[in-house]
Amino acid sequence: MKLLAYDGSFSGFISLIYFCITKGIKPDYIFKFNNLPGLPVIKIKNLNIPLITKYLTSKLGKDELQNIYYAYLSEIENIESFIISYIFYRINNGYNSKINMMFQKIVKNVLYEISDLSTNLIFSKVNNIFFAKIKPYNNVIFPLSNYFSRKLPRETWIIYDVMRSSAILHLNRKNLMLNNVNFKIETKSDSVTHLWENIIRGKKIS
């Protein structure tokens, strides 16, 4: 049984992919450093990420690497080893319809959630900071924050992921990751919310 472990970040996972490809290892289970079992595990350290990214792009293509990232965000149990088995099929020009379909389904699911939240997430204004609370099934806070940092670059905002107790603070055009946070903010309706609810949502218009 081949057991591997990485630091839990996507950079760490990329290093792990590189290790598996170059050594030809197909792991059975992949652990994160903070969740190691009492079994012998090969720990993978972070390598030169830009170089590895370049290597993987040449092997798989830019779009496929992006899809791997989205699949990784799904946080399905042992998704890492599933992704690696998918990569092995892709590199060896093999085609396994079951794995391929499953991979596409996972990617589609994550992309749908990003698209859905980017449209339906609502900010409320608390002390001049725009605050939004989300409960996503997938870990989509990073792609979401990228979207909103393009949309609202000048504003200060926080997107709080209740499920993972993490948040992203956008301040001075920079995104800061906040881990293990627990915001207890009560959002009050202001004049803008009132206008939106009463006028635009069609309550007053016949």
Added chain:
Amino acid sequence: MDIERKLEILSSYAKYDISCVYSKSKNLKIRPKHFIYYSQSNTGKTIPLLKVLFSNACIYDCAYCINRKTNNVPRATFTVDELVNLTTNFYKRNYIKGLFLSSAIIKNPNFTMEQMLKVVKKLRIKEGFKGYIHLKIIPGTSEILVKEAGFYADRVSINVELPTKHSLLLLAPDKKPESIQNPLILSSKTYIETIHEAKKYKSVKIYSPAGQTTQIIVGATPESDKNILSFANKLYNQYKLKRVYYSAYIAINKDKRLPLKNEEIIREKRLYQADFLIREYNFTLEELFEKSKNLNLTLDPKTNWAVNHPDFFPIDINKASYDELLRIPGIGIKSANLIIKARKSSSLSFENLKKLGINLKKAQYFIACNGKKYDKNRELTPLFLFDFTKEVNTVETPSL
């Protein structure tokens, strides 16, 4: 007047300027009440836009319009700052992704356009607004303002309103045909020029990058569907418009020049379908109007054409060209591409088509696979057959 009342008036009177409603509402008789306009992007994403008028205090007297000067309706006009603040506040809360700004004509066309441009400029320059902006160009606006509008908005549109000069002069006597035609020509020229220049120099900003559109009222005047679509064809081919929107006439005003009843929304839907067939499916106008000058309201134009051409069908899925596949009712561009890609590896059966996700509900009557037509009954035959009639016959009738 406070902002709430202004918004109430100006968004409620923007609702008559609606198109493409059939796609959002399943019930064709109901028009949506809310004023968030869902624009469709090239990638298929829907973009919620705040649809609002800058003002409804109009100096014109167009017969079909709710905001005409002779109508006794509450009037309101935003100030530039009010509309900018409203849009940015909604945008920052992620309620909307853009603005769809139109207006009635206050004072004169140039003054109105100047005010609308001030809003757009302030949003883009001062507020750093990165959302989508659809700006209506007011008929009769000067060349300078038309040119400027397209460099701040993502899309500009000029409503041609009616398909003939006679109808326009009859129902909108204040709008001269040239006042619509000239800005339309100028904006399409500028659009084409900037596209060509952008191919040479990367720094060139494209005029109205999402293209231009227009809107035609259907059913207010007696023009046939053929007339309307041939007019739309001209707009697509000569003026290079991205889309022509059809809006079924709503009888808001009582006027001798107008019909008493609303136009059926199904007519609007059929026009959109025919419009797509001409633009995307290589149908010609003559093909769609062989027997009548109006579209069949009970059947969609493609099915109607197929029913009238039984000699063309059934089409063998494994041999048909791309254009032939597109003629089959129920098969669109996506399905045709899927079929062509899939049949390269092996010939396709009806089962394969189902697996590919092709909707056979309509297509089954017009296709064949390797010379065989679709046999629905054969597929539904149960595994174990019981002949009940035999059993009934063998039961002896009890003697009395």
